Amino acid sequence: MTRQQDADGGRPDDGREPSASELVGAAIGGVARRAGIDPAEEATTGDVVWKAMGGVRGVLESILPSLVFVIVYTFWPRPLILSLGLSVGIAAVFTLVRLVQKSPPAAAMGGLLAAAAAAALALFSGQGRDNFVIGLVTNAVYGTAFLVSAVIGWSLIGLAAGFLMGEGTTWRQDRRKRRVFRWLALAWAALFFARLAVQLPLYLANETTLLGTLKLVMGLPLFAPLVAVTWLAARALYPARRV
Template sequence: MTDQQPPPPAHEPEGSHATGASSASEGGSSTGQWDQTLRSIGSSASTREDGTLDVLATIGGWRGLIESVLPSAVFLVVFTFTGQLWGAGIGAVAVAAVFSVLRLVQRQSPVQALAGLAAVALCVVVALNTGEAKDFYVWGFITNAVYILVMGISVVVGWPLMGVLFGLIRGEGLEWRQVASRRRRYSVATWFVVAALALRLIVQVPLYLSDNLVALGTTRLAMGLPLYGLALWMAWLVSAPAGQSPADEQRMEHPDRHR
């Protein structure tokens, strides 16, 4: 199953609405509206009351963790003990389908409910098409490579993805892009997540090439959402604004502009 990586929601500190209004007047109405849109997207916080990142909530809580792990675990266990690729595939899809039905019954978003099922089904189809159980994990390699590429490009072009996501949580909108120190911190934060994704490939691709299915499947479970959550937590720490807003940091970097 592909590693689910839900974006973190946000927490809006005091005074952020005033800052957003200022951006609208100084940078044009469209910029201000976009900044306010970003803030509203992040209104359902995955932060605790003390402002720290709630990693478990960010990755979907215990339910999200189980939904991510269990279909792959069923596939690995069934195939290991029976050697039946069809049986393992049906078992994995059945488990994912149960989770999807539960979400639909609870009237959650159909896209959210069916995304996990679609990912598992795709992994099973790939394995059945090649006749190799290890190919159940190929789609995960592809998605990891795409995430690495997208995040790397985001840093190079000056829009580090962790800055966009964490900017929602911290109520910064896009103001952090105006401050060199914030851009650097969010670039480093993004590289932390890239490193975690790259580590998956470094460890798992050799296991795939060596046909070590049990080691590959077990490693995939261990390096799925748990590793991603750890990377998010570290990225959150290294990008912390040290108790200052982007406007405060900008004044410290360019004091002559604010006299």
């Protein structure tokens, strides 16, 4: 597979049908590339991390809806629709801005749909804590996926890097790359499971304000350093492949 394979996970250049691992690598690699995390590109670590977070707008989109919910819910827990409505309303404004600026529809709508689904769940149950259920499930799914990929020797980080660097799955023949990608996958699994380990007990204890606060604290502040480590490790593995 070469870097000319289409970024959407289409057929490799040799015309054969892509394997499941190549499709997964293409999907994850495409997401990483759109987020600015491509070890083949020349960029500083700071630039990569900042782009992965989405810049100023991405940071605001990640923080403001949850922050507004936590603040409003803390001082005015009832009616619940007030805090949820303001949170979803802010997400809707960001979505509208993206659509006006002709961002890809999926990127523009993803955050809004997630916020709306979480709010709908909380309104249905009448419990503010349920606004965070989708986040808890997401952490569990992502953590499990990264952990399993590391255990079976098909690191999701390796699959993405292999796609981005045009080597497909041949990185698995390199002991050093396998080891590094395995540890990176375990590091990402640890991040997601750490969030779950801290936040799930708070959810069960109905500590909604503290749950929302720690969700913010364990969000970008933990995500950014791990992006930097992943980027630096991947670049170290491909010093002669930079373009």
